Amino acid sequence: MQLTLVHARYQLLETMRIPVAVFGSAFFPAAAMLFFVVPFAGKDPVAATYATASMVTFSVMSANIFQYGVGVAEDRDQPWSPYTRTLPAGPAPRFAGRVMARLVLTYLSLIPVVVIGATLTEARVSPAAFLLALATVAVVSVPFTLMGLAIGYSLPSKAAIVVAQLVFFPLAFGGGLLSAPDQAPGFIEAVAPYLPTRGAVELMWAAVGEYPLNPLSMIMLGAWVVGLAALAGWAYRRDEGRRFS
Amino acid sequence: MILARAVEASRRYGDVLALDRVDLDVHAGELVGLLGPNGAGKSTLLNLLTGLRRPTAGRVELFGGDPRTPASRQRIGVTPQETGLPGTLRVGEVVDFVSAHYPDPVPRGELLDRFGLAELARRQTGGLSGGQRRRLAVALAFVGRPRLALLDEPTTGLDVEARRTLWDAIRAFHEDGGTVLLSSHYLEEVEALAHRVVVIGHGRVLADDTVAAVRGIVGVRRVSLVADELPALPGVVRTERVDGRTHLLTTDSDQLVRELVIAGVAFADLEVRPTSLEEAFLALTTTGGQPTATNRAGRPATV
Numbered sequence: 001m002q003l004t005l006v007h008a009r010y011q012l013l014e015t016m017r018i019p020v021a022v023f024g025s026a027f028f029p030a031a032a033m034l035f036f037v038v039p040f041a042g043k044d045p046v047a048a049t050y051a052t053a054s055m056v057t058f059s060v061m062s063a064n065i066f067q068y069g070v071g072v073a074e075d076r077d078q079p080w081s082p083y084t085r086t087l088p089a090g091p092a093p094r095f096a097g098r099v100m101a102r103l104v105l106t107y108l109s110l111i112p113v114v115v116i117g118a119t120l121t122e123a124r125v126s127p128a129a130f131l132l133a134l135a136t137v138a139v140v141s142v143p144f145t146l147m148g149l150a151i152g153y154s155l156p157s158k159a160a161i162v163v164a165q166l167v168f169f170p171l172a173f174g175g176g177l178l179s180a181p182d183q184a185p186g187f188i189e190a191v192a193p194y195l196p197t198r199g200a201v202e203l204m205w206a207a208v209g210e211y212p213l214n215p216l217s218m219i220m221l222g223a224w225v226v227g228l229a230a231l232a233g234w235a236y237r238r239d240e241g242r243r244f245s
Numbered sequence: 246m247i248l249a250r251a252v253e254a255s256r257r258y259g260d261v262l263a264l265d266r267v268d269l270d271v272h273a274g275e276l277v278g279l280l281g282p283n284g285a286g287k288s289t290l291l292n293l294l295t296g297l298r299r300p301t302a303g304r305v306e307l308f309g310g311d312p313r314t315p316a317s318r319q320r321i322g323v324t325p326q327e328t329g330l331p332g333t334l335r336v337g338e339v340v341d342f343v344s345a346h347y348p349d350p351v352p353r354g355e356l357l358d359r360f361g362l363a364e365l366a367r368r369q370t371g372g373l374s375g376g377q378r379r380r381l382a383v384a385l386a387f388v389g390r391p392r393l394a395l396l397d398e399p400t401t402g403l404d405v406e407a408r409r410t411l412w413d414a415i416r417a418f419h420e421d422g423g424t425v426l427l428s429s430h431y432l433e434e435v436e437a438l439a440h441r442v443v444v445i446g447h448g449r450v451l452a453d454d455t456v457a458a459v460r461g462i463v464g465v466r467r468v469s470l471v472a473d474e475l476p477a478l479p480g481v482v483r484t485e486r487v488d489g490r491t492h493l494l495t496t497d498s499d500q501l502v503r504e505l506v507i508a509g510v511a512f513a514d515l516e517v518r519p520t521s522l523e524e525a526f527l528a529l530t531t532t533g534g535q536p537t538a539t540n541r542a543g544r545p546a547t548v
Contacts, residue, residue, distance in 0.1 A: 002345070003345060013334060018333060079326035079329025082292075082329075083325030086296060086323040087315075087318065087343065088316070088319040088347070089315050089346050
């Protein structure tokens with residue numbers, strides 16, 4: 001446990017020394033809040049709350065897919081990562097430390113979205129709902145963390161960046177994150193329940209509002225978690241750092 | 246007591262056989278040099294011994310256990326490649342991070358002092374010079390008070406003075422009872438430090454002997470001359486003809502020249518030059534077919 005904290009601390013230190021890395025994952029959702037949510041849904045408390053929850057989900061997704069996908073792939077390119085595997089610790093402390101550090105960074109990247117939602121729109125949540133939403137962020141991080149790990153451990157860093165960019169927008173759009181609940185265009189409503197983003201955003205909507213969860217989305221979210229966990233585990237086991245070194 | 250062992254260990258990367266049935270025992274208290282040209286398989290062997298990779302066939306052991314389990318790695322120290330230090334972390338932070346993995350680490354100040362890094366503790370590793378980074382990388386191998394230090398090319402790219410500082414630190418560790426396995430492609434480095442040398446080429450152990458004996462093998466010289474026809478000559482490891490000159494690689498150039506004279510060969514333009522380590526290895530690995538075990542006289546048995 002102590003080693004986990006050590007790993008988390010150094011992961012955070014490394015990231016914090018390059019602040020633009022933190023800024024990057026917070027930028028896109030914050031910009032989307034300013035350009036789309038504030039002018040179009042800002043006046044309606046319910047719509048603004050749901051839209052803010054959507055942007056929070058968006059932020060959680062992009063932060064995790066990029067941090068893990070690109071971060072893990074880049075680490076694997078660095079000789080430091082194989083070196084740490086020669087230290088007398090299994091993969092668990094490093095892995096758990098990474099998850100802790102990334103969760104902290106995910107929460108940090110949410111601050112701009114939440115501040116914009118609270119100050120520039122009519123979005124409102126009760127303190128209880130806010131705490132529930134905080135916990136939900138950790139829960140919905142799971143599928144995207146696993147997705148990022150699967151990308152990061154199976155691809156070299158240059159490919160990982162491209163794949164992360166390719167998957168995150170269709171997931172956001174197809175899952176209905178850029179539309180009000182159940183008001184997306186028909187084809188999106190049809191595919192959305194099969195995407196992990198949909199299950200995730202429904203959990204967020206339910207945390208901050210009265211949204212009734214769709215059983216299909218929940219089952220599919222569970223299926224994604226199981227499938228992505230298997231994929232990430234497989235990619236981790238076959239990884240031995242760079243193949244030729 | 247055997248601290249590290251490889252038994253018939255092979256490692257394949259795709260089509261490339263990087264390590265071919267290697268046997269190696271490192272006993273407590275030894276200082277073993279792993280000598281070979283780039284790409285010979287030295288790093289692959291160290292990667293197997295530190296648990297980074299699995300052998301494709303055969304087995305490797307650390308303290309009698311599997312190197313891939315953390316407990317087996319408790320008493321080893323490894324050098325990271327200097328280019329791999331996390332550039333944004335400070336020197337002291339990198340040391341503290343590694344220390345956190347060991348029950349009884351060397352205190353930070355003491356370790357940095359020993360490697361001449363004390364005044365750099367607050368510097369980010371990205372801002373260090375190549376020599377400073379290399380010293381830090383080697384220092385990290387000793388943080389956990391290891392019984393066995395595995396050093397992969399510890400002084401590559403260092404100037405003479407920095408190299409001597411590191412050599413002194415490695416010697417001091419060995420004199421305190423530590424065991425060292427270090428790889429190098431400098432014969433000089435292995436001569437300065439090691440008592441036993443394991444020569445690796447094309448993934449195989451070519452020789453495993455004392456420094457003196459191995460110096461005899463790799464002390465191959467190149468005798469080149471212009472001559473039409475040469476009789477059979479003893480001690481020639483390889484013969485090449487380039488642009489009308491004949492190049493003879495030999496383990497005993499004096500004897501070869503004597504033979505040439507005695508045989509009454511009409512030669513001109515005689516030159517005798519030492520070969521590079523690389524050439525000596527090539528001669529060892531390409532001519533004899535079978536890798537050779539050396540006898541104690543320091544002559545390859547079957548080249």
